[in-house]
Amino acid sequence: MTEPIDAPTGPTLLVVDDDAPLRTRLATAMERRGYQVTTAESVAAGIAAARSIRPLYAVCDLKLGDGNGLEVVQAVRAARPDARVVVLTGYGNIATAVAAVKAGAVDYLAKPTDADAIESALKAQGDKLPQPPEQPMSADRVRWEHIQRVFEQCDRNVSETARRLRMHRRTLQRILNKHAPRD
Template identity: 45%
Template sequence: MLDATHENTLLIVEDDDALRDRLVRAMERRGYSVRVASSLSEAMSQADAGLPRYAIVDLRLQDGSGLSIIESLEKRDPNIRAIILTGYGNIPTAVAAARIGAIDYIAKPATADELVDALTRPRNEHAPAPTNPISPEDARKEHIAHVYHEMNENVTQTARSLDMHRRTLQRLLKRYRIV
């Protein structure tokens, strides 16, 4: 039998510090007792210290794949409700995630409410179709902002990473009000 404190334990595995911090705050406001990890090795240490009831795991981590974490958690306790959160979604990894026990596969950016819905949805119930999916322009803006923050707000590095001319990036950052 699970104790009351275990019922709301959540492990967030995300190597983007800013996103991880936002997720922690949002999930704590929703009543979860949150533990964090920024790498595969940290996540395994957290799991060794005590299995969570829920997990939100980034697909791509600096030291490996989030799929390894999902697989390890699933082997330890098939009742853990774990989802993959990724900015690099594709069909093969979504299928792989489902096969090893992930209950959902969610593309970034996602709201905390979407994550809670995915974590708490009954196993036999499917996710509803999106009512207002993100527009391509908003997806582009989110991606540029994410890469810009990942590159420590360095315009030159961000432009190189996005394979974009530096001046074009500066105009977009200004238009999107990112800087």
């Protein structure tokens, strides 16, 4: 039996993220690496895609507009038990990392990350730890990213963000008015 001409040639990858620019950039980068990429922007669409394409690999954001990305992780693993799923998040903490692994993820990466780190996590085998990044973010950049994330979570409300970060509102305003530190 012959395969159709348009059959996927590379491993299947499902990318689920509600951040459209990130989803598009990641899909393009992974297609260049030979993956057959399907994208979804919500839990519902991710679960539907997982059931229909049964991907070998998946990358899923933890917090999606319509729910928790761990539901997608479980759907991917149910559709294909040998699937390797990496969870991305801007809200990293130990509890969510443990929950992601219990749901079936093989790794848990904090945003921002790049396609190289994601591919390394997807293809890592055994108990071998991934290599540390060549040029990790500076401490100032990590702090700035965290503040920006909390600011967005608080719907860009400076007073609420300052309260949650336990910092003075004017100090926060000065930080928000500066450009991001260089890595």
